[in-house]
Amino acid sequence: xxxxxxxxxxxxxxxxxxxxxxxxxxxxxxxxxxxxxxxxxxxxxxxxxxxxxxxxxxxxxxxxxxxxxxxxxxxxxxxxxxxxxxxxxxxxxxxxxxxxxxxxxxxxxxxxxxxxxxxxxxxxxxxxxxxxxxxxxxxxxxxxxxxxxxxxxxxxxxxxxxxxxxxxxxxxxxxxxxxxxxxxxxxxxxxxxxxxxxxxxxxxxxxxxxxxxxxxxxxxxxxxxxxxxxxxxxxxxxxxxxxxxxxxxxxxxxxxxxxxxxxxxxxxxxxxxxxxxxxxxxxxxxxxxxxxxxxxxxxxxxxxxxxxxxxxxxxxxxxxxxxxxxxxxxxxxxxxxxxxxxxxxxxxxxxxxxxxxxxxxxxxxxxxxxxxxxxxxxxxxxxxxxxxxxxxxxxxxxxxxxxxxxxxxxxxxxxxxxxxxxxxxxxxxxxxxxxxxxxxxxxxxxxxxxxxxxxxxxxxxxxxxxxxxxxxxxxxxxxxxxxxxxxxxxxxxxxxxxxxxxxxxxxxxxxxxxxxxxxxxxxxxxxxxxxxxxxxxxxxxxxxxxxxxxxxxxxxxxxxxxxxxxxxxxxxxxxxxxxxxxxxxxxxxxxxxxxxxxxxxxxxxxxxxxxxxxxxxxxxxxxxxxxxxxxxxxxxxxxxxxxxxxxxxxxxxxxxxxxxxxxxxxxxxxxxxxxxxxxxxxxxxxxxxxxxxxxxxxxxxxxxxxxxxxxxxxxxxxxxxxxxxxxxxxxxxxxxxxxxxxxxxxxxxxxxxxxxxxxxxxxxxxxxxxxxxxxxxxxxxxxxxxxxxxxxxxxxxxxxxxxxxxxxxxxxxxxxxxxxxxxxxxxxxxxxxxxxxxxxxxxxxxxxxxxxxxxxxxxxxxxxxxxxxx
RNA sequence: GGGCGUUUAGCUCAGUUGGCUAGAGCGCCGCCCUUACAAGGCGGAAGUCGAGGGUUCGAGUCCCCCAACGCCCACCA
Numbered sequence: 001x002x003x004x005x006x007x008x009x010x011x012x013x014x015x016x017x018x019x020x021x022x023x024x025x026x027x028x029x030x031x032x033x034x035x036x037x038x039x040x041x042x043x044x045x046x047x048x049x050x051x052x053x054x055x056x057x058x059x060x061x062x063x064x065x066x067x068x069x070x071x072x073x074x075x076x077x078x079x080x081x082x083x084x085x086x087x088x089x090x091x092x093x094x095x096x097x098x099x100x101x102x103x104x105x106x107x108x109x110x111x112x113x114x115x116x117x118x119x120x121x122x123x124x125x126x127x128x129x130x131x132x133x134x135x136x137x138x139x140x141x142x143x144x145x146x147x148x149x150x151x152x153x154x155x156x157x158x159x160x161x162x163x164x165x166x167x168x169x170x171x172x173x174x175x176x177x178x179x180x181x182x183x184x185x186x187x188x189x190x191x192x193x194x195x196x197x198x199x200x201x202x203x204x205x206x207x208x209x210x211x212x213x214x215x216x217x218x219x220x221x222x223x224x225x226x227x228x229x230x231x232x233x234x235x236x237x238x239x240x241x242x243x244x245x246x247x248x249x250x251x252x253x254x255x256x257x258x259x260x261x262x263x264x265x266x267x268x269x270x271x272x273x274x275x276x277x278x279x280x281x282x283x284x285x286x287x288x289x290x291x292x293x294x295x296x297x298x299x300x301x302x303x304x305x306x307x308x309x310x311x312x313x314x315x316x317x318x319x320x321x322x323x324x325x326x327x328x329x330x331x332x333x334x335x336x337x338x339x340x341x342x343x344x345x346x347x348x349x350x351x352x353x354x355x356x357x358x359x360x361x362x363x364x365x366x367x368x369x370x371x372x373x374x375x376x377x378x379x380x381x382x383x384x385x386x387x388x389x390x391x392x393x394x395x396x397x398x399x400x401x402x403x404x405x406x407x408x409x410x411x412x413x414x415x416x417x418x419x420x421x422x423x424x425x426x427x428x429x430x431x432x433x434x435x436x437x438x439x440x441x442x443x444x445x446x447x448x449x450x451x452x453x454x455x456x457x458x459x460x461x462x463x464x465x466x467x468x469x470x471x472x473x474x475x476x477x478x479x480x481x482x483x484x485x486x487x488x489x490x491x492x493x494x495x496x497x498x499x500x501x502x503x504x505x506x507x508x509x510x511x512x513x514x515x516x517x518x519x520x521x522x523x524x525x526x527x528x529x530x531x532x533x534x535x536x537x538x539x540x541x542x543x544x545x546x547x548x549x550x551x552x553x554x555x556x557x558x559x560x561x562x563x564x565x566x567x568x569x570x571x572x573x574x575x576x577x578x579x580x581x582x583x584x585x586x587x588x589x590x591x592x593x594x595x596x597x598x599x600x601x602x603x604x605x606x607x608x609x610x611x612x613x614x615x616x617x618x619x620x621x622x623x624x625x626x627x628x629x630x631x632x633x634x635x636x637x638x639x640x641x642x643x644x645x646x647x648x649x650x651x652x653x654x655x656x657x658x659x660x661x662x663x664x665x666x667x668x669x670x671x672x673x674x675x676x677x678x679x680x681x682x683x684x685x686x687x688x689x690x691x692x693x694x695x696x697x698x699x700x701x702x703x704x705x706x707x708x709x710x711x712x713x714x715x716x717x718x719x720x721x722x723x724x725x726x727x728x729x730x731x732x733x734x735x736x737x738x739x740x741x742x743x744x745x746x747x748x749x750x751x752x753x754x755x756x757x758x759x760x761x762x763x764x765x766x767x768x769x770x771x772x773x774x775x776x777x778x779x780x781x782x783x784x785x786x787x788x789x790x791x792x793x794x795x796x797x798x799x800x801x802x803x804x805x806x807x808x809x810x811x812x813x814x815x816x817x818x819x820x821x822x823x824x825x826x827x828x829x830x831x832x833x834x835x836x837x838x839x840x841x842x843x844x845x846x847x848x849x850x851x852x853x854x855x856x857x858x859x860x861x862x863x864x865x866x867x868x869x870x
Numbered sequence: 871g872g873g874c875g876u877u878u879a880g881c882u883c884a885g886u887u888g889g890c891u892a893g894a895g896c897g898c899c900g901c902c903c904u905u906a907c908a909a910g911g912c913g914g915a916a917g918u919c920g921a922g923g924g925u926u927c928g929a930g931u932c933c934c935c936c937a938a939c940g941c942c943c944a945c946c947a
Contacts, residue, residue, distance in 0.1 A: 007907070175945095193944085200947085218947060231947095268946045275947095282945045341946080355945090387874070394873075394943075485942085554895085555883075560875085561940095563882055567896050574909050585906030629886090637884070637894070652906080730913090737901065737913040771904090823891065836927040844889060844928090851890065 011544025081139035155461035217269030226297035234260030411448025459507035515561035546687035
């Protein structure tokens with residue numbers, strides 16, 4: 001018995017019903033296609049603290065379209081979900097909780113704190129996994145992973161220890177980027193540079209021999225407290241004589257040398273630079289080259305240390321003003337200029353980064369770079385769109401060593417132990433209990449690893465590596481990665497390096513890069529901070545997940561940003577409603593249901609059926625081509641127009657003209673059913689909920705649409721008659737509209753065909769679709785008061801007498817003539833050009849000639865009609 | 871200082887081997903409550919494809935140059 005379908009589609013009710021059915025049926029597991037070729041996408045793991053935003057919605061919609069189609073195509077398709085432990089972000093959330101209780105993490109200690117984070121995770125973390133279900137993500141939840149779970153942590157240790165054994169993981173004292181707020185080291189890509197207004201302070205450093213001074217320029221005068229030298233370019237004539245002399249550092253009264261160094265830019269400032277090896281990366285290098293001492297004058301809280309003398313204890317910015325004032329007091333400042341310069345900020349908390357000399361762990365990435373570049377250069381892995389490859393190469397070629405240690409508690413603790421007795425460092429997978437020297441006085445390194453370290457292993461660690469699991473053998477290397485360009489450096493490049501190094505294969509074949517979702521109104525990136533963010537969850541509640549997905553997919557041209565507003569979502573919702581009603585009509589009013597899941601394509605579908613099936617076949621072929629190239633927006637734009645403008649607007653209307661007791665009714669129902677079935681299949685990856693619901697009304701058998709087969713349509717050739725039918729109907733409608741003729745008036749139309757009499761079905765279609773009474777007969781005499789229409793193979797005549805004011809037809813014909821004239825002009829121009837005839841392909845020339853002949857004939861006829869009208 | 875992207879209808883955007891009269895959604899105008907859908911149907915108006923130059927029989931599409939806007943990278947202290 002048929003279920004009654006509501007005339008208005010209600011997404012909320014339908015969507016909440018289907019997801020559990022899919023999930024519980026195991027449809028998202030690759031095991032549903034046990035013999036299928038493996039196809040795997042690993043999800044970019046959202047932060048455990050994350051809530052679903054538009055960026056996720058886009059990223060997931062794309063991945064879901066890809067994986068759902070592959071599943072329907074019979075692949076053993078796996079979309080592997082999971083989350084990232086998100087070191088700093090998560091630690092901050094729990095620290096905020098503690099702060100509300102009036103305590104800090106140091107009050108409860110490391111172990112208790114980590115316990116609190118786990119407790120938070122099980123209670124509040126991972127809400128995004130429920131939100132992904134609302135979106136319809138067909139991820140295999142039985143394989144869900146977490147970067148901090150046991151298996152992945154084992155992979156992290158294995159990688160760390162291996163890199164250490166290979167000499168690629170080392171501990172060193174370097175200038176690193178320090179966030180004084182998050183109180184941890186950061187890698188250089190976690191620092192965002194912004195141009196800001198600042199000052200360039202020119203300070204005089206007197207020579208110790210009393211003969212003059214040298215002026216240095218700095219944006220950070222407070223660092224002068226730690227100066228241990230002044231550097232000039234060795235070829236700079238102004239300063240050549242100064243090299244080797246010493247100056248007296250003001251305020252500190254420290255004698256420091258002037259050195260010559262090629263890295264100094266003579267054109268900047270005074271051409272002489274103060275050297276603070278402990279607080280500037282360039283100065284650190286210069287200091288090393290010239291054996292200058294490193295004096296730490298700023299601590300991890302961004303305060304001046306005891307080495308800073310009278311300024312000790314001051315905040316760095318307070319000290320900047322104080323140092324300037326003191327220098328001015330002793331007349332050591334030559335001038336202060338306004339100066340815009342780039343200032344580094346913590347990408348997480350926006351604090352100004354402090355370059356600090358610090359003992360940290362680093363990965364020597366150079367040996368990993370070559371294979372990662374080669375994999376892309378050779379085409380083993382390709383970026384889509386290709387232009388991102390250039391960015392990837394450029395970044396790879398300019399890599400610094402990766403600072404991986406973080407001064408946090410939430411993260412993978414560095415598997416290094418230090419022996420207090422002998423000073424030995426032990427790096428091992430298993431926790432050591434005793435040192436080679438016999439001492440068991442071992443301290444594990446306090447630091448944890450950069451969150452991105454475990455993310456870099458994601459494609460293989462989630463599949464079981466370093467164990468040789470079945471999943472790893474089957475699904476690695478994975479097929480496709482889908483992500484935004486903003487994390488190519490953070491994540492994609494590192495996965496490539498680690499994947500190639502540890503598995504000897506690139507982790508993906510295709511890397512699909514999409515843009516950012518933007519607010520269509522302002523053009524800005526959607527973000528909470530700018531207050532222009534659309535909340536996908538609110539949109540899902542209001543419009544349905546299908547609408548949000550389709551809007552994103554249709555807007556997402558490959559590699560471009562996506563402007564989104566609710567109009568797009570609303571248009572998608574209307575499409576869902578249209579689809580709903582089209583199928584409701586077929587099921588309830590045309591008795592189309594029990595459509596077979598596979599095949600069932602009619603061998604003799606009749607002319608309308610052959611037309612729609614040939615269009616379906618063409619469109620499916622094109623959609624497959626577009627989807628294979630990841631052009632989702634083009635594919636679904638095409639399908640959207642096909643479904644609405646051709647299937648619903650034309651074919652469904654044609655089907656209506658065939659009454660239930662007509663001999664052609666059974667074949668029409670079969671054809672309509674098969675076409676609608678395949679439309680549902682083609683749309684399912686984009687709008688899974690409404691299509692699954694409609695499938696349950698339309699199709700026969702127990703199979704869910706989610707695991708149904710992708711369409712494979714036999715060839716059909718379309719009868720030419722259908723084109724002329726559509727053209728003539730459109731022209732009659734235009735005629736009616738132009739002359740404001742009510743639909744209630746049936747227009748008598750005499751139709752003349754070139755050869756055979758027109759079939760009854762054709763006349764019946766014309767009659768219904770154009771609300772006219774067609775008569776297939778001889779060409780009427782050349783009496784006045786007729787209008788004439790052309791369509792391939794047929795002409796139509798309408799007597800204007802009694803239908804319209806005959807005079808009103810004149811301007812219409814004149815307009816038609818003007819258009820035809822223009823067209824003929826263009827055509828003749830082309831054809832009279834000898835070069836065109838010589839050089840254009842013969843088929844293009846022939847096409848042009850045929851077109852001209854046709855248009856000329858029509859022009860002659862319209863001119864004749866105009867004359868008849870007088 | 872490098873690199874990349876964008877510029878097409880009132881708005882937001884498609885347009886990938888150069889080839890009929892450049893498309894879509896929304897908006898706008900007219901008619902229609904036709905029993906799938908008024909969240910709809912039918913019809914319509916609207917674009918010198920950022921400026922200039924070049925290649926070509928033919929350029930929104932390829933090349934050069936310019937302009938505006940946006941993004942990324944970069945240790946000018």
